[in-house]
Amino acid sequence: MGDINIPRSEQDALRSIDSEVLRELLEQCLRDERPSALRELRLDGCGLFISTKRHAFERALDAYGKAKADKKRAETLRDARSAGNTLLDAVQQMQHRMATEAEEGERFYIDDLIRPPHAFSTQLSVRVSYRWRPSPAEPWVHGDITFLYDVDLRPDYTRPPPARKPSAARQAQERQEALYREWEHLKDQALFSVRDYFRDGGTGADIPKTFQVKPNPYTRGLNNFSARFWADRP
Known part of the structure; x- marks a missing residue:
């Protein structure tokens, strides 16, 4: 779904x-x-x-x-x-x-069926495809934007370390699970960002091909504004 x-x-x-x-x-x-x-x-x-x-x-x-x-x-x-x-x-x-x-849907449609990659690295990306038109009388224009995210997986030193160090296999599994959660969060933020942009009257002609998301400087993770690719425009 x-x-x-x-x-x-x-x-x-x-x-x-x-x-x-x-x-x-x-x-x-x-x-x-x-x-x-x-x-x-x-x-x-x-x-x-x-x-x-x-x-x-x-x-x-x-x-x-x-x-x-x-x-x-x-x-x-x-x-x-x-x-x-x-x-x-x-x-x-x-x-x-x-x-x-x-x-x-008379003005834009965003494809939200995005499959995750088979494996994850700290350099994540999500490509969102869409179609849009200035009015129902005009033809559809197709486009896409790729959101890029360099994940910071440095440990949280405010938490106590585990009593026993997990095995290498377990660490690798936990790393993939953490990256998957970050990818899911990135996907959600990317989709909502493109949808909100069109809802606010934006045009597909002004959507960039790529956008480097901006993590929260305090939590080092994504927030609701990280994927707003138009936020800094004049």
Whole structure:
């Protein structure tokens, strides 16, 4: 799954859900004290974000159904209703995001399916491909930008050293795991940076082919501004 684009299958599932119908079915679940009424909706196909909220609602509903004492029933009913409202809000939030993506898709699209390399060095890179056009009436222009990042893996001396020095193989594994996490962070920052640039009205003609990201001088890692390739422009 991509990072900034809702997959087509999830869009189809989201599009099939009427918020008012969902609201009514949630109330029915509370009356029935079981979640079976939700089966007629395609919630399972709406992605992890909504699935997580649905499972939370089902757990709260189960607790309500098992409660016996009046006070406990009132508490668990309140919790279940709150979880149901959270699920409804999540669906509406994703539907709004889908509508925003469709509107933005008339002017730009960013390919967020980026595969990691087989092995990592301290010189990381992520290439983001995109297409853009000044208006829907004009042809698409394709481009890409490569974000470069020299990772600083010097040890954090504020932490105590391990009681036993790990083996060379274990050190190599930990190094690759650390670099993978940095690569994932770089990928996210790169994608969000290009998306935010287009959202702010930027044009693909002004995007450089490469950009050396700027780590935080204190943490030596990336922050939310490290990949803003247009930040220093006049």
